[in-house]
Amino acid sequence: MSVLDRPAGPVPPAPAGAPVPFLDLSGVHAGLRPELDAAWARVLADGRFVGGPEVDAFEAAFAAFCGARHCVGVANGTDALELVLTGLGIGPGDEVLVPANTFVASAEAVRAAGARPVFVDVRPDTLLIDPAAAAAAVTHRTAAVLAVHLFGQVVDVGELSAVASRHGLAVVEDAAQAHGGTFDGRRAGSLGHAAAFSFYPGKNLGALGDGGAVVSDDTALVDRVRRLADHGRCGRDRHRHVLAGRNSRLDALQAAVLAVKLPHLDADNARRAAVARRYRETLPGTVHPVAVHPSARSAHHLFVVRVPDRAAATGVLDRSGIGWGVHYPVPCHRQPAFRRWSRGPLPVAEDAAARILSLPLSPTTTSTQIDRVCTALGRASR
Template structure:
């Protein structure tokens, strides 16, 4: 039985896909007719197109965003005995990837205005065992990559982008995917560029790293002899159907991101003064994957939204450094822990209209506490 639609959906995938129905139908039929369901021409074409979109030379399609992070770390030779600096304000997949390759996450706090990794705190967290910094581009905004690059270069560290929420974002004119040694993207359906299922990609300008990652993701198989397995790898490949879907959506990604930006501008104008959106850094051009605000009483605001049939989310109510899975690595980080009690994600997607945005703002304004 289909669940009833809300007055305002938090994420309107049905509406977004309705607009693309004919194009997606053509893509599906082309894949079905080709007989290629893993790899093949659609995957190769998407890899080339997405690399160009990101301003990078290479893209390797993989099974999901978490795999992309793990493959980057493995391809860089990061493992047991290494530490990787990770902002505590991120989805747990970032920390999971570090642990999976045998390294140790070193959690650091975030800037209070953007809630993104603080470069000064990242610099202070470097130890002789530090091998990399993961810059998480959260909520659709890129981290301060020039400042993080300076830290990484000063200490000889790899700078990795977790760009799962930043398809098309820029910082100082540089697009996500071309600002670090490599970038991990997720194409989970709710992302700005989302598949019809799981999918991911590694984007890099380093041909040797791209080759290592492609080999690792395909069972360690030799690029010249498919029966020769040169390293112990894994099975992490992008499906042809998902690649075809992503090609359709990539052509309209910038327009969809502009629509998200318009939604966020209206929120900033119409929300009450006590409902404070995260700050956009002067050099940043975000793509507004999430509309994150801070409110004084989240329970009261979410109760009002529920009563009005308006969707909402929280990203993230428990920072990584306080998660039981990472208790061994946790330490108190005041900014992210205080923000976790106040943050709230409002609906944002390309199909929101002015009436719906204003309804959200009016409902938030009317919350009682």
């Protein structure tokens, strides 16, 4: 029985001593190798490598998975965000509210659309966008707010939508880290006006290269995004370009790979949740996991903790052969490329950036590996 065929449940034991990978993509793919080989052979035989039936099938399946009407496959998650903003008519002269604690792509997409990012602080428990901070940052130029579902946890879009509705703003989900996550039982991708997903290989639903998607119930927006992503072509006449578009399309091979992985996503996320539970039960008292909202079911893309001394913690992990990451050590408003749009200090994001640490987490992470990580962190905090 392969790793991915095991029923979700308690994290299994594993031999001690081997390095602990931060992300075990080879283990994830091992159980899917026959299906992936068949997908490659099918695409190779068909010969349609851009668009075609593989892309159509995946778009339909992913829209249904998210609980949305439409999905458009694009080249990557950053493009997906930019295309949504452009499709909504957001551009020069507009402002978009962006949480300071996010990957820089969130801000890059706003700039690529021609708008100005306005950085706002995050909640101290979940490190997700603070609706009160967002409300305080609204001006007459504000056109949208990015609900960034970070670390796998879905933003309370209801609270954010209340702010948006008072000011006539679009709520755009940046769901690059939340494939399968939910809030109040609704999946990421079904909560805002539109959502942008990334299928970068390390995501919970990852391709074997770059890929992304736009998901929405708005038929007109999806049609516009599809045209923008395909050189602005008219759907009825591929030689007629009705918009000044670009080339941002999901290729058939990546769509076929994603279609293989999608049916396993919920089970993989359940295993990630089991890993997260084991961490919470085993971590030393000086290490504090980022909170999960009681109404959210996190996809557990990352397991992020606060540590008292990150240099000491990472040093012990390195010496113990344990992988780790930091997401993210420099808030967006402090990045050199975006400082000009900073409106001052954002203390919650800045404090978190100095102390957060991401621990190993994969569907294949074992109880023995978790125990080794927690023992190492205990030594670091003595």
